[in-house]
Amino acid sequence: MGHAEDEDDPRLAAEGEVAVARLAIDSGDLTHAADHLADAIVADPQLPELHEALAELCAAAGGPAAARELFPLEGQVYLGTVVCRAHVEAAAGDWDSAIGLLASAIQYEPAQPWAHTAWLAREDLPSLVDPDAVAQAVARAAGPLPDPLPGELADTVRPFHAFVQAVVERHGDHPLLLAMASGLTRRLGATTRAVELAERAHRLAPGYLPSVMLGNALRADGRPEQALAVWEAELGRTPPEEDDSSGYLAVDVAELYGALGRPAEGLPWLDRVLAAEPGHPKAGPARHALRHAVDGDPAHLLALADHHRAHPEHEYAHELLERLSRRETWLGMVAGATEATVNLMRQVLAEESTTRETALDCSASALEPPSTVLALHLALPRSTVSYEAVGEPDPRVPLAPGTSLWTWDGTDPRPAVAPPSADAAELVRATAEIVWPTVPAAYDHAVRLAGLPVEDLLGVLVHPPLPREDELGRALLSHQPELWVRAVQTFACLGLAHHRTDQPWAESDRRRLLSDLLLGPEDWVVEAAGFALLAIGWTHPDTRPDVAGLLGRRLRHLATARLTRTVTIQRSFAALTLAAPWLPPTDRALAHTLLRPAPAAPSPAAPAQPRPGFLRRLFRRR
Template identity: 75%
Template sequence: MSGHTEDEGDERLAAEGEVALARLAIDSGDLTHAADHLGDAIIADPQLPELLEALAELCAAAGGPAAARELFPLDGQVYLGTAVCRAHVEAAAGDWDAAVGLLASAIQYEPDRPWAHAAWLAREDLPGLVDPDAVAQAVARATGALSDPLPAEPAEAVRPFHDFVQAVLARHGDHVLLLAMASGLTRRLGDTARAVELAQRAHRSAPGYLPAVMLGNALRADGRPEQALAVWEAELARVAPAGDDPSSYLAVDVAELYGTLGRPVEGLAWLDRVLAAEPGHPKAGPARYGLLHALDGDPAHLLGLADHHRAHPEHEYAQELLERLSSREPWLGLVSGATEATVNVLHQVLAASDTTRDTEVECTASTLEPPSSVLAVRLALPRSTVGYQAVGEPDPRLPLTGPTTRIWVWDGTSPRPAVAPPAPQSAELVRSTAEIFWPTVPAAYDHAVRLAGLPLDDLLGVLVHPPMPREDELGRALLAHQPELWVRAVQVFACLGIAHHRTDQPWEGSERRRVLRDLLLGPEDWVVEAAGFALVAIGWTQPQTRADVAALLQQRLHHAARARRTRVVTILRSLAALVLVAPWTSDEDRELARHLTAREDAADAEAAQQEDQEPERDQEQPEADEPDEPDAPKPEEPRPGRLRRLFGRR
């Protein structure tokens, strides 16, 4: 069996083709053209033996490696393949410092490629041929863009460079800058104890800002955050942070470490000092929102991060922090899950080993559920049927108001689409756009701009005629295990597409507002949640719409709260979550959302306990009396580190 993947085989074939063209160019004397082909070849397969042989042939044809340098110029726009070829040429010419530096730049730009797997980098005599200052600078360049810790694949790609640096340290063990930089590289490769040792040696030799920073980072990674705090606070006491002094960034790190330790109040004091000296500090302001969120979990602080980044797009840390805090949080970073009994049955059937797409299932639920749950069943098991025995009160088939947009009709308790399927090209664009995860709410809104040009009828059609999941690993997993998440993702992005419809129209009175309002206040369905999220996303990105969005969300939430007194409302918890991620809603509405969520959680816990104790009994329990919920007032109509990226792709 071959050890290469199909992609690796394709890359090797591409590299071999480029090498063949390069050799033809060398034979014809067109050395510049040959160099271009070798630059493309080394991108495709950096370790291809024929490539290195052809590079040696090119150097010979140019009159030697020193003369061949001009074939791989480093001025102006420099392509990655050009830089890596130049590194090999510099090594052949014996300019080891330049060769190592260029290799480090390639690692910085694309760390998961095996640039460091070069035979010359493993020469036993090389550590004695390089300047430790140059190596320290190269390590700083390479590690600047590396994640901490490195995943397995890039770690394996970078390891030969790390081994070379360790060999240089064996000869220059008192070089403070090299010790400090090597600590950072070693930490990223997971050897935190060694990273601490290297940083301690640097700090003992020359106590100061950089050794202190690296030592604190190593201690934190090694599971010793209190010791890291002590090192950093001692350094800050030595040099008080002020203005754009680098120590102000260290103060932010101290503050966030306090947050990690569960002591955000102490961290806020550090941030307040930085902001008092520099109100526009690019990290302290965003970090303050992060610590406030650590205190109470209020999404208002995440909205503050989004507003901060929109006002200061150059403050990239606000976006980074918002992504981190939104990750895997319902509606903030992923589509909320479904709770219908129909979906639970679907999961049980799909979990059976003998289930195929031809499996026929007859599912009967006691009371009517959102019709989109039927879409999920039929997506995975198209020959199945779903029936309902009764309709709860208030009737979930009825809209809250008299909408002009209808996507469902009912034949008794059987739902069917009220709109035609979308055009195939429209369905395919939604299929390629929909996601169950997104980095942030504004990112989801921005991603859906791809759908802005679709006809409104097609966006409505895809809500009730969802395309099949994409034919990739995630799509296959969703279809096999949780098809409802795909249906919900399609509906979410279709509604976000509606949010981009005719944005030339002012929000008040716009077609996009009218349609999203109709969907939000329409029959009880997953589309209600999707439209609600689209409205929330509009509010996150367009502050002038927030009051209107709050009023619309309020109307839907209060209706659901009243309906829950007499029947199950499967979308209630998700509606409450939408209100909570729209922090501009009223205090009373957010408190109601928290109360309803707690009630649903308690009911679920009670049902689970009863199921454990009496598995043979019917699990339905009479509803407890609920406190009066407030009547809903009618709504008014009417957005790198210091080392820059050096290279681009052809």
């Protein structure tokens, strides 16, 4: 038990390693002692006993210079070995090596307080180091750091920054040091100082690196137009067609135009880069992103996904796709619900007096998707819903015969399939999400459901489990249970998308099942199945023509139905189909039409758009 506690407490773990190291020193096994000290310094870099033991090890080895060989740097080197070697080099007076190794530790694990060490704060240290070595160390440490640094990381890096500033004060005419120091200073939020350092570097040695750093500092300081001027002047001296490194600067220029709301002005820069280097790892993805900024067409996001699938080493394409998909309906999150039952449920849930024992007797003028009842019962299980009329075409009737999830007693929907097994329900519960990074990421995330029986995946569509017992799950249950129902249905259908992937698509069970659900009764499940088909199209381009035909058929039916009755899923389904840019132009134009509010077309049974207050008066609480 004590050993487990040590692993949970870094300081206890470090103290244990130091104790073993001291025993090894006493026995003369210095290599063994060095290994334990390397483990200790990773656990707690500031433990006083650790540094005392490191000094004892150096003494036992015959001095710091001799102790170097106990912390070798050949091949793949353990982080603790690097940090211990840095302290040994400092003890030996080889300050340039010590600074470089400390910078390497910051580079690989910036959250640890490596720089909180007494020797780095020595007042005479800036006079003892080579500014070239310090500039290289700063480049190594700062390169991978976030910009700007979050508070905790800023605290761990600040002593290193203070040392660098002291060296700058002593070597203020060193262009490389000034440029590198500007980058570190910018990350710590001192943007005015970063501009000052970069301007000095640029005056001393106009060129590519000082220009890049000055532009970055100006942009961070809220002066993007000045940054553009600096960068474009540099590209005038070293065009991307003549210098490979200038290609990355041209990408920065293009993206800065995008950030300024002028993406079209950035596109020519990317065209120049791609003309010189068609396989540039950032220019192609950046061009797709800027074209999306120009016209908002999801086709450019699909192009990013296709680019990353063809070039998995181009992580920038994936990064941009995540950024542009975030919080976009279906591209990065489940669609909301607009049904009257859902709207009233939200109002009731917002009241302080509401509990899970609250019961509603709800009566609506026209039939709604049956999954609305699932959402209501999830939050308020004692409630009932009744419907006064069914519009035409009858939303209960599937577009084609196939897998059936619902049966009706008049207008009362009941699940037509058995509940899933407890294990299957729990796996779906653990997998379902209301947001996802990208469409391909959602598809990949659902692969864990591939082994579930079809019966379980169908069952969970109409017998959704309660949300997870975490902060988000409790919030969904208390305020928007419909989002959780939609998330469960979405990921259950994605699970079906992974069913028997060994079968050729055209004759596969997964195609048949998803097609049945897409063309089934009008319900949220239609959209869940549509999203699963969409995800298959995004990740398997050869399926796109078939997916287009399926989605288009449902879209056209909704367009027809909305002429004679309310179609509550028309806008969210239209948004889904627009996320499939390979659909024919006529279907895409129709989807854009459906995104607009439906025309007021009366149903023979009931008003499609009830007058204000109509639904509210029909709903009763008991």
